[in-house]
Amino acid sequence: MTDFDEFFAAHYERVVVSLRLAFGSSSDSEDAAQEAFAKAMLRWRSVSRMDRPSTWVYVVAVRELRRRARRHVHRFSASSQDGNDQRDIGTPDPADMVVTNAVLGAALGVLPARQRLAVALRFHGDLSVKEVARAMGCSEGTVKASLHAAMARLRVHLGDRDLDGANDGS
Numbered sequence: 372m373t374d375f376d377e378f379f380a381a382h383y384e385r386v387v388v389s390l391r392l393a394f395g396s397s398s399d400s401e402d403a404a405q406e407a408f409a410k411a412m413l414r415w416r417s418v419s420r421m422d423r424p425s426t427w428v429y430v431v432a433v434r435e436l437r438r439r440a441r442r443h444v445h446r447f448s449a450s451s452q453d454g455n456d457q458r459d460i461g462t463p464d465p466a467d468m469v470v471t472n473a474v475l476g477a478a479l480g481v482l483p484a485r486q487r488l489a490v491a492l493r494f495h496g497d498l499s500v501k502e503v504a505r506a507m508g509c510s511e512g513t514v515k516a517s518l519h520a521a522m523a524r525l526r527v528h529l530g531d532r533d534l535d536g537a538n539d540g541s
Contacts, residue, residue: 374415374419375411375412375415375419378411378419378424378425379408379412382425382428383404383408385425385495385496385497386404386407386408386425386428386429386432386496387400387401387404388400388495389429389491389492389495389496390403390404390432390433390436390491392475392476392479392487392490392491392495393433393479393487393488393490393491393492394436394488399436399439400436402435402439403432403433403435403436403439404428404432406431406432406435407428407429407431407432407435408428410431411424411427411428411431423498423502425496425498426498426502426505426506429492429496429498429502429506430505430506433488433492433506433507434508474529478525478528478529479491481524481525481528482521482524482525485507485517486517486518486520486521486524487521488507489503489507489514489517489518489521490518490521490522490525492506492507493514493518500514500515500518
């Protein structure tokens with residue numbers, strides 16, 4: 372197994388799920404992730420030297436999804452998810468995963484696209500604020516403001532019950 376194979380195995384599923392949470396389209400998220408990882412493989416010599424190569428993959432995947440959205444004049448929405456396309460990513464109890472996906476999908480569905488993307492990349496993708504800013508093509512301040520507004524809205528929507536330990540990334 373090569374370094375790239377190990378990198379792919381360790382990060383692919385998280386990238387796909389983060390993109391799906393942010394953009395709501397499973398097949399488009401998988402396609403964008405595959406495209407980003409293919410580009411990473413072609414440039415692996417330089418990408419592998421980066422502090423966090425996964426950030427580079429997120430940047431490329433988000434750009435790919437945005438490019439596809441412009442090309443197809445298709446708006447992505449978390450509300451378009453039917454909930455039947457969620458994959459088990461290692462959670463012990465499948466019923467818990469279904470409930471979590473339903474609650475998370477509904478909660479993210481109330482957020483505007485920019486906030487949804489910031490939350491998915493920051494908390495599911497585990498990117499730093501700086502890395503989220505790079506992936507979104509905006510300033511760190513914009514990311515912080517988006518995260519702050521998203522967390523406030525989610526606290527209202529979820530009744531503050533499921534956000535223990537989450538902060539706005541500042």
